[in-house]
Amino acid sequence: xxxxxxxxxxxxxxxxxxxxxxxxxxxxxxxxxxxxxxxxxxxxxxxxxxxxxxxxxxxxxxxxxxxxxxxxxxxxxxxxxxxxxxxxxxxxxxxxxxxxxxxxxxxxxxxxxxxxxxxxxxxxxxxxxxxxxxxxxxxxxxxxxxxxxxxxxxxxxxxxxxxxxxxxxxxxxxxxxxxxxxxxxxxxxxxxxxxxxxxxxxxxxxxxxxxxxxxxxxxxxxxxxxxxxxxxxxxxxxxxxxxxxx
Amino acid sequence: xxxxxxxxxxxxxxxxxxxxxxxxxxxxxxxxxxxxxxxxxxxxxxxxxxxxxxxxxxxxxxxxxxxxxxxxxxxxxxxxxxxxxxxxxxxxxxxxxxxxxxxxxxxxxxxxxxxxxxxxxxxxxxxxxxxxxxxxxxxxxxxxxxxxxxxxxxxxxxxxxxxxxxxxxxxxxxxxxxxxxxxxxxxxxxxxxxxxxxxxxxxxxxxxxxxxxxxxxxxxxxxxxxxxxxxxxxxxxxxxxxxxxxxxxxxxxxxxxxxxxxxxxxxxxxxxxxxxxxxxxxxxxxxxxxxxxxxxxxxxxxxxxxxxxxxxxxxxxxxxxxxxxxxxxxxxxxxxxxxxxxxxxxxxxxxxxxxxx
Numbered sequence: 393x394x395x396x397x398x399x400x401x402x403x404x405x406x407x408x409x410x411x412x413x414x415x416x417x418x419x420x421x422x423x424x425x426x427x428x429x430x431x432x433x434x435x436x437x438x439x440x441x442x443x444x445x446x447x448x449x450x451x452x453x454x455x456x457x458x459x460x461x462x463x464x465x466x467x468x469x470x471x472x473x474x475x476x477x478x479x480x481x482x483x484x485x486x487x488x489x490x491x492x493x494x495x496x497x498x499x500x501x502x503x504x505x506x507x508x509x510x511x512x513x514x515x516x517x518x519x520x521x522x523x524x525x526x527x528x529x530x531x532x533x534x535x536x537x538x539x540x541x542x543x544x545x546x547x548x549x550x551x552x553x554x555x556x557x558x559x560x561x562x563x564x565x566x567x568x569x570x571x572x573x574x575x576x577x578x579x580x581x582x583x584x585x586x587x588x589x590x591x592x593x594x595x596x597x598x599x600x601x602x603x604x605x606x607x608x609x610x611x612x613x614x615x616x617x618x619x620x621x622x623x624x625x626x627x628x629x630x631x632x633x634x635x636x637x638x
Numbered sequence: 639x640x641x642x643x644x645x646x647x648x649x650x651x652x653x654x655x656x657x658x659x660x661x662x663x664x665x666x667x668x669x670x671x672x673x674x675x676x677x678x679x680x681x682x683x684x685x686x687x688x689x690x691x692x693x694x695x696x697x698x699x700x701x702x703x704x705x706x707x708x709x710x711x712x713x714x715x716x717x718x719x720x721x722x723x724x725x726x727x728x729x730x731x732x733x734x735x736x737x738x739x740x741x742x743x744x745x746x747x748x749x750x751x752x753x754x755x756x757x758x759x760x761x762x763x764x765x766x767x768x769x770x771x772x773x774x775x776x777x778x779x780x781x782x783x784x785x786x787x788x789x790x791x792x793x794x795x796x797x798x799x800x801x802x803x804x805x806x807x808x809x810x811x812x813x814x815x816x817x818x819x820x821x822x823x824x825x826x827x828x829x830x831x832x833x834x835x836x837x838x839x840x841x842x843x844x845x846x847x848x849x850x851x852x853x854x855x856x857x858x859x860x861x862x863x864x865x866x867x868x869x870x871x872x873x874x875x876x877x878x879x880x881x882x883x884x885x886x887x888x889x890x891x892x893x894x895x896x897x898x899x900x901x902x903x904x905x906x907x908x909x910x911x912x913x914x915x916x917x918x919x920x921x922x923x924x925x926x927x928x929x930x931x932x933x934x935x936x937x938x939x940x941x942x943x944x945x946x947x948x949x950x951x952x953x954x955x956x957x958x959x960x961x962x963x964x965x966x967x968x969x970x971x972x973x974x975x976x977x978x979x980x981x982x983x984x985x986x987x988x989x990x991x992x993x994x995x
Contacts, residue, residue, distance in 0.1 A: 403844075433839035436707065448846045454835035456706045456847040459729050462699035465691065469703025469711070470835065472687045473661050477837050495699070498692035 401427040405449045412605040412612025414569045415443060415511060419450055421569075421579045422482070422509055426453065429586055435478040436470050438463045440492075442484040443517040451482075461492025464499035467506045478589060480507040485526040486516045489549050493525075496551070503560035503594035507585045510551065513602040514623060521607030525549040528626055533607070548626050552599050556632035562593035564633040568601045568624070570616045593635055601627055641818050646781045646811040647672035650714065650740055650804075652819055653788040655680050659738075660709035661687035663700035667719040668752045669808040670742035674714065694719040698726030698739075705735035706847035708834025710792055714740035716808075717758050718749060721766055727801055728767025732849030734833070734864075736795035736802075738788065739773070743807040745972035753972025754808035756894060759949035762805045763923040770861050772868050774802045774875060775922040777893045781815040786823050787920075793826045798871055799833070805922060807945065809895040809974060871924055878926035879918040885936045886915030888984050889962075891954050892943040893919045896975060900943050903980035914984060922950070930957040939963040939987055943980055946970050951992070965990035 401423025409415045426432045432453050439447035441460035448455035458466040463481035471479040488496050488510050499506065515533055516522040523536040526548050530539040540548075552566045563585050567578040578600060585596035601623045603615035610618060644652070650673050654662070662681060664674040674690065681688040687704070691697035697713050704711040715723060720741045730737055743758045745751035762775045776791055778784040784806060791802040835845045851857035882904065883889065892900045897918040904914045915937075917929045933940070940962050942951040948966045958964060967983035967990050969975050983990050 434837040436835045436837060438703070445850060448848055452844065454837055454845045456703060456835055457733075457850055458702070459699060459725055462695065462702075462726070465696040465699035466703035466706075468689070468696075469661070469663065469700035469705075470707045471703075472689060472700070473704045473707050473709040473711075474836060494692055495696050498696065 399423045399427050401432055401452050402450055403452045407450055408446060409443065410606045412603060412615055413443070414600070414602040417569045417575060418509065418511055418600055418602065419447070421575060422480070422582055423451060425579060425583045425586055426478070429583065431478045431586065435480065436474065438467045438470070438479070438481040440481065440483040440487040442487050444482050444484055444511065445518065447482045461487050461490070462495055463487065463492065464495040464504070464506070464508065468499055468502070468504050471504060471506050475505070478586065480509060480586070482509045483511070484517070485510070485512040485514065485524045489551050490525040497555065497558070500555045500595045500597065501558045501560040503562070505589055505592055505594055507589050508595070508597040509582065510597055510599040511602040512551070512599055512627065513604040514548070515604050515607050517604045517607055528622060550627065552597070552632040555597060561595040561597065561633050562588050562635045563596040565631045566599040566601065566627060566629050568619055568629065570619050599627070641816045643814050644781060644817050645672065645814045646784060646806070648676050649781045649785050649817060650788060650811075651676035651680060653785040654712055654738070655684060656819060657789045657792045658710055659686065659712050659792070661689070661704045661711045662713065663689050663691050663697040663704070663711070664713050664715065665691050665694045665697050665719060667694070667716045669744055670714050670716050670740065670811055673740060694722035695726065698723040698730070701737050702726055702730050702733070702735060705730065705737045706733065706835050708831040708836055712738040712740065714742070716742045717744045717746050717755070717761070720758065720761060724766035727765070727773060728769055728771060729849050730801050731767070731771035731773065732769060733847050734799040735847065736799050738791050738795055739801055739803045740788070741803050741805050742811045743805065745970065751972040752808065754895060754945060754974055755970065755972055756807055756896060756945035757949065757970060758805070759922065759944070759946060762803055763925070763953070771864060772800070772871070772923055774798065774800055774871060775805050776802065776877070777805045777920060777922050778810065779894050779897045779918065781810065781813070782817045782821065784810060785817060785819060786821060789823045793828060794875060796828045797826060798867055800867070800871070805894070807895050875921055876924050876926045876928065877920035878929045879920060880929060880932060881916040881918065882913070883915035883932055883934060886913050886934055887936060887938055888912070888914045888941055888987065889933050889937050890914060890916040890941050890943055890980070891919070891950070892916065893922060893950065896943045896945055899975050899977050900980050902977035903984070906977060906981045907984055912984065919950070925953040925957065927957040933962060937962055939965055939991065941965045941967060941980075941983055941987065941990065943975065944968045945975060963991050966992050
């Protein structure tokens with residue numbers, strides 16, 4: 393018999409996430425990793441602004457809530473004064489790749505010894521489904537109602553590809569959560585990122601292609617399929633940087 | 639230690655080191671660049687953190703993170719840079735974290751200029767960030783006082799868990815004066831930083847640094863608690879100097895560089911047989927309203943002197959409560975006032991009186 397225990401890495405607070413959204417899975421995976429690595433009581437997490445703003449209520453460790461886009465700067469402040477603690481940020485694509493892209497790039501470039509969990513669902517979820525920097529070409533959102541047009545609205549920004557050009561990052565990978573196998577793989581990647589942080593190797597970022605069924609106008613199953621069939625075309629999965637193998 | 643000749647910006651760096659600053663996060667901004675430059679030399683040697691951030695916005699958010707982790711943290715910048723930091727300052731106030739911000743004012747608006755100015759009084763005392771919050775603002779008029787207030791400012795920030803701003807202008811930052819770095823300052827009992835996010839292994843419960851209260855009733859309660867704290871600051875931290883107030887015919891109100899220049903004007907006027915006193919606010923927020931009760935009945939009018947076109951004058955009007963006429967003399971754009979101009983403004987007082995009807 394397999395007994396299932398809820399991870400100690402999450403509080404008992406009920407999450408506010410919509411049905412079918414992958415934030416819940418991602419929270420669980422990150423929390424399980426921290427618990428399994430026995431890091432929970434030495435960790436400071438940084439919540440961002442967006443759907444995951446309440447992450448400070450869910451992760452069962454010390455937390456700071458950062459201003460919109462500033463999570464990597466706040467994490468830098470914490471890590472620099474507490475270098476022996478584990479510091480991670482949990483950010484969406486609007487937060488990390490739009491308003492906070494400068495903080496992200498420079499934290500990566502400094503090789504800040506932090507771990508960034510980047511949930512990319514190609515849309516602004518919390519504010520009501522507006523176009524994100526990661527929104528796909530032709531994707532309809534509440535601020536690109538005719539579909540995103542690169543002529544006037546630019547292209548989906550590829551964070552892993554961009555950051556992997558820098559010398560600072562130690563580990564950068566893009567994963568999904570669309571199947572049990574994928575979740576297992578994502579968990580191993582996140583574990584590797586935290587292990588690298590423990591080893592003092594520098595900046596680690598795991599981009600997790602995530603779903604937003606409500607704002608995408610899809611069922612949870614359709615949303616999972618869309619991640620696999622559409623998002624991965626623009627955002628291919630894989631390891632973009634790994635100092636261990638460079 | 640004996641007295642030594644120090645430039646203002648270097649003195650700021652040395653005072654911060656003496657005050658036990660754990661970390662400095664900043665971005666180059668004229669005319670205060672010597673502050674981060676010296677700290678980039680001093681702090682790493684002392685095993686402390688110096689980090690040049692990618693932006694003013696990042697710098698203040700690094701301050702937020704490190705302050706939330708319970709460390710003694712500071713940043714410094716100038717006018718436009720302080721404008722960029724306002725979001726972070728509001729968060730720091732909202733999350734009730736202590737930090738020290740040195741603001742070296744230059745001319746504005748916009749990119750303005752790099753010469754000394756006092757045009758950021760509103761920015762400092764009213765706050766450019768959102769919400770019902772206050773920054774404690776201290777305005778020294780000399781390099782010695784800057785050193786002393788930096789040391790006291792860190793303690794005040796810790797006691798009230800609130801940002802403290804040291805507000806000077808480029809003149810104080812750039813000039814050299816004889817100072818005693820070891821001059822004792824007021825000793826204060828500091829609270830423990832039991833709010834700090836340092837990992838749950840190091841404290842009971844779970845610490846969260848946060849300024850989000852989506853429930854209006856909770857947010858109102860939080861704001862009322864902040865206001866109660868600000869009331870304590872008003873009761874305990876008002877600082878000002880009264881100079882030659884007895885039987886004064888006129889009273890000048892000036893802070894920082896302007897008050898030093900006004901001192902020279904007062905001496906010139908004294909030589910002409912005109913007795914002028916001065917109220918020098920040291921804490922700009924909380925503003926020293928009580929000082930105005932000590933203006934003698936012999937006073938024919940108040941002259942507010944600022945290196946701006948009139949910002950502190952609003953607080954003077956509130957403090958004066960209509961008792962005396964109020965005149966204003968100021969220069970702006972980076973022009974430093976000549977004492978002769980202040981002397982003349984007193985001699986032709988009526989010309990400078992501000993009327994509201």
